[in-house]
Every structure is written in structure tokens, then in C-alpha cells.
Amino acid sequence: MLHASFLLITSVALLSIGIYGLMTRRNAIRMFISSELVVNAGILAAMTTFIYLGHSLPAGEAFLLYSIVLVAAESAVGIALFLLIMKLFATPQLDEIRKIREELS
Amino acid sequence: MIQYAYLVPLISFLGFPLCLLFGRRTWEKGGGIAIVLVGLSLILSIPAGMEAIEGKEFLIKLNWMGLVGFSGIYVDGAAGLMLIAVSWVSFLIVMFSLGYMHEDPGRPRYYALICLFIGAMQLFVISLDMVTMFVAWEIMGFCSYALIGFWYERMPAMRGSLKAFLTTRIGDVFLLAAMLLVYLNLGTLNIVRINSSPPQLSRSLVTMISIFMLIGAIGKSSQIPLWGWLWEAMEGPTTVSALIHAATMVNAGVYLMARMFPFISSSNTALLATSYVGGLTAFLAATLAFTEYDIKRVLAYSTISQLGYMLLAIGLGGVGRGVFHLLSHSSFKALLFLCSGAVLHATLDTRDMRKLGGLWRSMKLTAMAMLVGSLSLAGIPPFSGFFSKGLVIETAAVNGDTVLYLLAAITSALTAFYIFRMWFMTFFGWRERPPEEFHVHEAPKIMLIPLYALVATTVALSFLGEDVMVQVSSAMGYLSSKYSEGVVEIGKAVALVSRVRIPKLLIEPITLTLAVMGLALATYMYYISRPPDLTRTFLFKLLDEKYGTDIFCYGLAALFREHLSPFMIWFDRKIVDGVVNALGREFLILGDYMRRIHTGVVQDYVEILALGIVLLLLLMLL
Known part of the structure; x- marks a missing residue:
């Protein structure tokens, strides 16, 4: 069995990478992937605590399974949105899209 | 049947939604619904009331929002009598409305409110506790407001309705205060229990509560100083005036005092206040009628004056007599108002008696009916007014002091004078025939039937006189056996200024002589010769300004x-x-x-x- 700290460190690393990605990237797809990393970091941390705090009830696992499904659904919605954005603006660069919006308004 | 008494107000209440919802599509735009429902409640109230008068009692306590003992129905003899009287007079008035309101476009609203009004009075009469009483009391206040301002596009009607609402509201606040004080000190609002409880309370508290109740009655029954609304209430349809004066509204105040009498009677101050308010109002309101040219307002002053008589009697311990006068008054006052309604119906709503006059030839039937009402009001035998008023004046003579007796006796002369002034001015008034543009015609049958039914009631009540008196007194006897004779010896307890010293045998002849004198003077001044022009004198102006109460x-x-x-x-x-x-x-x-x-x-x-x-x-x- 892995040590809890290993899992938690992985989780923190994922979170940091995700936040770094979110802050530095302007490409919508990259940002989306980064935000997925953040969410998964959260799920991993939660799972670790559920397992290592010794809860015998399957509630924790069920709960996390539930969140994973939700995240999957949410990513489907997100990808649909990006497809629309690509169709409308013909670019995935969010700062360029913002410029177009400011010019329009 | 008495166990179905609670259905009587319910049936009348039913008319309110029915007339509003379906009034437009039915006969007479709601008139059909109203007369059927009020008729049904009358049919139900007669056996129920008769059983109550014979001595049965009926009591239900209802559960109201989880509170038991705050609402209920209590039918005893007094309530039974009142229930029959209210239903009977209301039924005739609704019947009269069918003719009187025939051309009005607002009939669904009219009949809906009339039904609500009648139902509220029926509920008031048979309520067990002060909460139910107060609810019915407020519904009546609202209905009178809405009906006085029925023709809301007319400015005086709007003003009159607002004045009625605001003035009676002052009384309502005091009644509510009385209720709260009673509840805080006794923990109950049940009338029967309140009436048996005064010994538990301190004297000053009883006095205070009683005075508050008196102010409530003053507001509702339009006594001094809250009397200004009743004559302005004449702007509504005449049938509404008849309903307010004869069956509902103003009678509620007097009935409240009668119902609460055992409680009030343990405070001499409150009794004295009641009798003096009554006596003064009786006298002053009668004088106001002298300078009035509006036919309906003359009747309004006479109502105020007669209500004063009732309070006078109640204040002096003659509860049965006060209630008997209430009953006989409601029959002849409904008669007078409906007659004036027939007159207005024939003359395009001309209420100024100087413009009327000479109606005798074309409206003999109405004039005869009105003569019966006037004789009854004036206290000429053999009509009911003679007996009931005679009993009130006798109470004043036996139990009251000189001032009260003089007020009561002189008022009977004044009453005879002003009512015959009105009668002569309307039907004769030195004019052979009325102005051509009126197209005067006799009232249609649907209006004449109620008139003559009321004439019959007035005559019948006078023959029942003594019997009804005994019934009313014994009905009120539930309150306490010592009041069963209708007259209490309070003269010893109350510091009266001076007792009247008139032999009992002479009381009735004196009253009758005074009434006949008033009648003769009116005949002389308004039929045989012309009255002198007094409009410039100070007294005329004082009366025309209603003693300045309105200005105040x-x-x-x-x-x-x-x-x-x-x-x-x-x-x-x-x-x-x-x-x-x-x-x-x-x-x-x-x-x-x-x-x-x-x-x-x-x-x-x-x-x-x-x-x-x-x-x-x-x-x-x-």
C-alpha cells in the first residue's frame, strides 16, 4: 500500500500544475485541461483522506465515484462550448476573443 | 330547530359570493339569489327563534384556529327574538329593493353586500363570545361603508361613507380595548361568563370596561358625540338606510349594551352615563329634525333620538323595555324609510321636502302606510310605538331622576311634531299637486307588499305589546333572575339629583297629551297655516349646524x-x-x-x- 503522503503530494503537485496552467495559458483548451487537473487533484486528496482515515463505509467511494461522473459530464459540456467558440471566433485564444468582444461592444 | 340556528347567518353569507359570481346572469342581477337566501334564513330563523323564546337554549363552541372558546353560537330568548326581527325586516327590505333598485346597473354588488350585511347582523345577535361579536360588528361597519357609498360617483355619498367608517371606527377601538381588558382580567370572552363575573373585578375596572363598551355602542348607534355619521349616511340608497336603521348596524350598539347589561349594571357610573347619553341624544337629535328639509335626514334624526330612548331605558335598568322599543322601532322605522323610498322612487330622488308636497292625491297608499309609521313613531295609540315608548318613559319616571324624565317626556312631544311636519310637508305642503316633471306614480306592487307587511307588523306588535314585553323580559332573565322584571331598583345606589314624584297612573296620560300636542302643533303649522320664516334666528342656525358638532x-x-x-x-x-x-x-x-x-x-x-x-x-x- 502506498504511503498517504505520497498520494497527497501527488495531489498537491497536480493542483499546482493545474493552477500554473490556468494562470499562464491563454489557449482555451489548455486552460480547460488545467482545470481538469485541479478537479482531479481535489478528488485524489479526498479519496486519500477517505481511505487513510479508515472509514469502513463505502459512502466515501460512492461519493467520489459520483463526482468523477459529474466531472466527466462537465467536461463534455465544456468541450461542446469550445467547439462553439471555435466555430464563432475561429480561434481558441481567449484574450483575442476578449478583444473581439470589446470591439463589438 | 334551534340547533340549526347557526345556519341562519351562514345562508345569508352565502349570498355574498353567489351574487358576485352569478349575479349578472340571474333574475334581477342577483336580486333573485338574495331574496331566496334571505327568505330561507327567515324561514329557518322563525322556528329556531320561537323555540328559543319558549325557553330552550342552544350553545356551540367552535374551534377557531386551534383556539376553543373564542367563537361560538349562543341562542337564548333575547337572541331568538332579535333573530326573527332582523330576518323579517331584512327580508321585507330585500323584497322592496327588487322594485326600488330595478334600474340600477350595480345590482350584483348591491345584493352581495346586502346579504353580507344581513348575515353579519344575524351572526352578531346569536354570538356566544365577544370575538364573534366583534367580527360581525366589523363586517357590519365595512358593509355600511360600502353601501352608503354605493353610488360612489356622487361626492356626498363618498364623503358620507368615509365619515361613517371613520366615526364608527372610534367606537370600535374602544370596544376592542374593552375586550382586551376583559380578556386580561378574566381570561375569557364568553358573554355568559363575563356577565356572571363582575364581583371578581374591582369596581373601577368594571366601570372602565363598561364605559369603553358604552363608547363602542355610542359609535355604532350614533349617539352623542359620535352621531355625525348617521345623517350623512342618507346618501346611500334608501333601502340601505332602512337596513342600517331598522334591522342592522345601529341596533347592534343597543343590543351590545343589553347583552352586557349584567356586567355593566355593577357599575353605577356606567349606568348613569348610559342613561344620560341616551336621554341627551334623544332630546338633542329630536330638535335637530326641526330645521331639516331633507326627508331622509328627518328620519335619521328620529332614529338617533329613538336609539337614545333605548339606551336611556337600558341605563336605568329597563333592559327588556329597551329591547322591546328596539323591536317596535325597527318595524316602524323600516316602514317609514321604505315609504320615503317609495316617495323618492316616484319623484326622481327629490329629497327636499320644500320641492315635494301635494303627493297625497297620486300616492294615497304610500301616504297611508307612512301615516301609520308616523303615528307609531309619535307614540299615538293603538300603534306599537305608543306602548314601547310609554314603557321607556315609565322607566325614566320610576327609576330616573327629574332631568332624565323631562328629557324623555319632552322628546315625545318633539317627535310627534317633527314627524308630522315631515308627513304634511311631503304629502300636502300647500300644494294641490306635485310639479309636472316628476311624473308621480304609486309604487309598484313589489314595493307596496313590504310596506303593508310592515304596517301589519307594527299593528300586530302593539296588540302583542304586553306579551312581547313579558317574553323579552324573561328572555333577558337568563342574565340574572333579579332583572327579570325589566326594571331594577338602582335609584338607591345611584346618587340621583332628585327622584321624580309622579303617580304611576299619570305617566301614560302625560306622555300621550304631550305627543298629541306636538301632533296638533304640526298640523296647525304645516297643514292649516304656513309656518313663520325662522331661518334667520339664532336657534335655527344653531340647529342647522347640528350644535356645531360637525364644526368641532x-x-x-x-x-x-x-x-x-x-x-x-x-x-x-x-x-x-x-x-x-x-x-x-x-x-x-x-x-x-x-x-x-x-x-x-x-x-x-x-x-x-x-x-x-x-x-x-x-x-x-x-
């Missing part, structure tokens, strides 16, 4: 308007609104600052999030 009330209102209201407006605008506005302004300014961090750029938000994580980490490390 309006002055008081102006005082509030000009001195209190500006301050209240300042307080409301600067303090109450000011605090609210200042708060709103501060939040607006705060919002202006706060919205600068909402750039709409995801990266900025993530930076703040990261900053938060770093802060959390720092906190954990420290």
Missing part, C-alpha cells in the same frame, strides 16, 4: 392636519426614509469599489484563488 370634528381634524401631520411627514421622510436611503447609498459606494476586482478574466480569479491557498498554507505553518 372638522376643526379637530384640521388641527391634526395642520400641526401633527407636518411633523409626522418630516419624521417619516427624514428619519425613517432617511435611515433606509443612507444605508442604500453606503452600499452603492461600497459596491462601486468592490466591482473593480471583477474583471471577467479567468486568470485574475485564479490568481486570487492561488493567493488564498498560499495564505491558508501560511496560516497553517504559523
Whole structure:
């Protein structure tokens, strides 16, 4: 069995990478992937605590399974949105899209 | 049948939604519904009331919002009598309305409100406790407001309805205060229990509660000083006036005093106040009628005056006599009002008696009916007014002091004078025939039937006279056996100025002589010769201004308007609104600052999030 700290460190690393990605990237797809990393970091941390705090009830696992499904659904919605954005603006660069919006308004 | 008594008001209440919803599509635009329902409640009330008069009692306590003992029905002899009287007179008035309101476009509203009004009075009469009483009392207040202002496009009607509502409201507040005091001190609002409880309370408390109840009755029954609304209430349809004066509304105040009498009777101050308010109102209201040319207002003053008689009798211990006068008054006053309604119907709503006159030839049937009503009001035998008023005056003579007796006796002369002044001015008035443009015609049958039914009632009541008196007295006897004779010896307890010393045998002849004198004077002045023009004299002006009570009330209102209201407006605008506005302004300014961090750029938000994580980490490390 892995040590809890290993899992938690992985989780923190994922979170940091995700936040770094979110802050530095302007490409919508990259940002989306980064935000997925953040969410998964959260799920991993939660799972670790559920397992290592010794809860015998399957509630924790069920709960996390539930969140994973939700995240999957949410990513489907997100990808649909990006497809629309690509169709409308013909670019995935969010700062360029913002410029177009400011010019329009 | 008595166990179905609670259905009587319910059936009448049913007319309110039915007339509003289906009135437009039915016969007479709701008139059909109203007369059927009021007729049904009359049919039900007669056996129920008769059983109650014979001595049965019926009591239900209802569960009202989880509270038991705050509402219920109590039918005893007095309630039974009143129930029959109210239903009977109301039924005839609704029947008369079918003819009188025939051309009015607002009939669904009219009949709906009439049904609600009648139902409220029936409920008031049979209520067990003061909460039910108060609810019915308020419904009546609202209905009278809505019906007086029925022709709301007319300015005087609007003013009259508002005045009625606001004036009676003053009385209502005091009645509510009395209720609260009773509840705080006795923990019950059940009338029967209240009536048996005065010994538990201190004398001053009983006096205070009784005086508050008296003020409530003063407002409802239009006594001094809250009498201004009743003559302005004449702006409504005449049938409404008849209903307010004969069957519902004003009778409620007197009935309240009669119902609460055992409680009130343990306070001599309250009794004395009641009798003096009654006596003074009886006298002063009768004098007001002398200078009035409006046919309906003359009747309004006579109602005020007769209600004064009832309170006089009740204040002096003659509860049965007061209620008997109430019953006989309601029959002949309904008769008088309906007759005046027939007159107005024939003359395009001309209420000024100087313009009327000479109607005798074309309206003999109405004139005869009105003559019966007038004779009854004037107290000429063999009509019911003679007996009932005679009993009231006898109470004043036996139990009252000289002032009260003189007030009561002189008023009977005044009454005979002004009512025959009205009768002669309307039907003769030195005119052979009325002006051509009126197209005067006799009232249609649907209006004449109720008139003659009321004539029959008036005559019948006078033959029943003694019997009904005994019934009423014994019905009131539930209150306490010592009041069963209708007259209490309170003369010993109350510090009367001086007792009247008239032999009992002479009381009735004196009253009758005074009434006949008034009648003769009216005949002489308004039929045989012309009255002198007194419009310039001081007395005429004083009476025309109603002793200045209206000026006083309006002055008081102006005082509030000009001195209190500006301050209240300042307080409301600067303090109450000011605090609210200042708060709103501060939040607006705060919002202006706060919205600068909402750039709409995801990266900025993530930076703040990261900053938060770093802060959390720092906190954990420290």
C-alpha cells in the first residue's frame, strides 16, 4: 500500500500544475485541461483522506465515484462550448476573443 | 330547530359570493339569489327563534384556529327574538329593493353586500363570545361603508361613507380595548361568563370596561358625540338606510349594551352615563329634525333620538323595555324609510321636502302606510310605538331622576311634531299637486307588499305589546333572575339629583297629551297655516349646524392636519426614509469599489484563488 503522503503530494503537485496552467495559458483548451487537473487533484486528496482515515463505509467511494461522473459530464459540456467558440471566433485564444468582444461592444 | 340556528347567518353569507359570481346572469342581477337566501334564513330563523323564546337554549363552541372558546353560537330568548326581527325586516327590505333598485346597473354588488350585511347582523345577535361579536360588528361597519357609498360617483355619498367608517371606527377601538381588558382580567370572552363575573373585578375596572363598551355602542348607534355619521349616511340608497336603521348596524350598539347589561349594571357610573347619553341624544337629535328639509335626514334624526330612548331605558335598568322599543322601532322605522323610498322612487330622488308636497292625491297608499309609521313613531295609540315608548318613559319616571324624565317626556312631544311636519310637508305642503316633471306614480306592487307587511307588523306588535314585553323580559332573565322584571331598583345606589314624584297612573296620560300636542302643533303649522320664516334666528342656525358638532370634528381634524401631520411627514421622510436611503447609498459606494476586482478574466480569479491557498498554507505553518 502506498504511503498517504505520497498520494497527497501527488495531489498537491497536480493542483499546482493545474493552477500554473490556468494562470499562464491563454489557449482555451489548455486552460480547460488545467482545470481538469485541479478537479482531479481535489478528488485524489479526498479519496486519500477517505481511505487513510479508515472509514469502513463505502459512502466515501460512492461519493467520489459520483463526482468523477459529474466531472466527466462537465467536461463534455465544456468541450461542446469550445467547439462553439471555435466555430464563432475561429480561434481558441481567449484574450483575442476578449478583444473581439470589446470591439463589438 | 334551534340547533340549526347557526345556519341562519351562514345562508345569508352565502349570498355574498353567489351574487358576485352569478349575479349578472340571474333574475334581477342577483336580486333573485338574495331574496331566496334571505327568505330561507327567515324561514329557518322563525322556528329556531320561537323555540328559543319558549325557553330552550342552544350553545356551540367552535374551534377557531386551534383556539376553543373564542367563537361560538349562543341562542337564548333575547337572541331568538332579535333573530326573527332582523330576518323579517331584512327580508321585507330585500323584497322592496327588487322594485326600488330595478334600474340600477350595480345590482350584483348591491345584493352581495346586502346579504353580507344581513348575515353579519344575524351572526352578531346569536354570538356566544365577544370575538364573534366583534367580527360581525366589523363586517357590519365595512358593509355600511360600502353601501352608503354605493353610488360612489356622487361626492356626498363618498364623503358620507368615509365619515361613517371613520366615526364608527372610534367606537370600535374602544370596544376592542374593552375586550382586551376583559380578556386580561378574566381570561375569557364568553358573554355568559363575563356577565356572571363582575364581583371578581374591582369596581373601577368594571366601570372602565363598561364605559369603553358604552363608547363602542355610542359609535355604532350614533349617539352623542359620535352621531355625525348617521345623517350623512342618507346618501346611500334608501333601502340601505332602512337596513342600517331598522334591522342592522345601529341596533347592534343597543343590543351590545343589553347583552352586557349584567356586567355593566355593577357599575353605577356606567349606568348613569348610559342613561344620560341616551336621554341627551334623544332630546338633542329630536330638535335637530326641526330645521331639516331633507326627508331622509328627518328620519335619521328620529332614529338617533329613538336609539337614545333605548339606551336611556337600558341605563336605568329597563333592559327588556329597551329591547322591546328596539323591536317596535325597527318595524316602524323600516316602514317609514321604505315609504320615503317609495316617495323618492316616484319623484326622481327629490329629497327636499320644500320641492315635494301635494303627493297625497297620486300616492294615497304610500301616504297611508307612512301615516301609520308616523303615528307609531309619535307614540299615538293603538300603534306599537305608543306602548314601547310609554314603557321607556315609565322607566325614566320610576327609576330616573327629574332631568332624565323631562328629557324623555319632552322628546315625545318633539317627535310627534317633527314627524308630522315631515308627513304634511311631503304629502300636502300647500300644494294641490306635485310639479309636472316628476311624473308621480304609486309604487309598484313589489314595493307596496313590504310596506303593508310592515304596517301589519307594527299593528300586530302593539296588540302583542304586553306579551312581547313579558317574553323579552324573561328572555333577558337568563342574565340574572333579579332583572327579570325589566326594571331594577338602582335609584338607591345611584346618587340621583332628585327622584321624580309622579303617580304611576299619570305617566301614560302625560306622555300621550304631550305627543298629541306636538301632533296638533304640526298640523296647525304645516297643514292649516304656513309656518313663520325662522331661518334667520339664532336657534335655527344653531340647529342647522347640528350644535356645531360637525364644526368641532372638522376643526379637530384640521388641527391634526395642520400641526401633527407636518411633523409626522418630516419624521417619516427624514428619519425613517432617511435611515433606509443612507444605508442604500453606503452600499452603492461600497459596491462601486468592490466591482473593480471583477474583471471577467479567468486568470485574475485564479490568481486570487492561488493567493488564498498560499495564505491558508501560511496560516497553517504559523
